[in-house]
């Protein structure tokens with residue numbers, strides 16, 4: 001078994017051949033694919049895969065904290081296998097979503113933890129969304 005699959009098995013995810021194909025497509029994927037794009041990619045090697053299987057697998061991964069749902073695009077949900085905290089920027093021309101790993105806590109005065117005047121609300125993370133035009137579309 002491929003090494004990267006081990007963590008999913010340890011998290012209790014049942015690894016069927018179709019799920020392995022989904023996880024293989026997602027592994028290291030920084031393109032923030034939609035469920036439809038993941039479905040299309042997996043169907044090339046597994047023609048019998050259903051959209052429901054893809055959708056259910058994405059939900060199972062999300063529930064286990066191994067997949068992030070990126071909601072920067074109000075029209076479509078995108079998925080990100082990188083669960084390290086980071087931010088996103090979306091191009092208004094081509095809808096491309098790119099990762100931003102800078103920490104804006106200081107600049108934006110974002111509270112790092114509890115008791116920061118949120119009426120007892122515990123802050124567990126933050127996500128900053130940027131909109132603009134990407135390098136490819138600017139040329």
Ligand SMILES: [Zn+2]
Pocket residue numbers: 091092093094095096133134135136137
């Ligand atoms: Zn663009």
Ligand SMILES: [Zn+2]
Pocket residue numbers: 032080082086087088098099
């Ligand atoms: Zn991302």
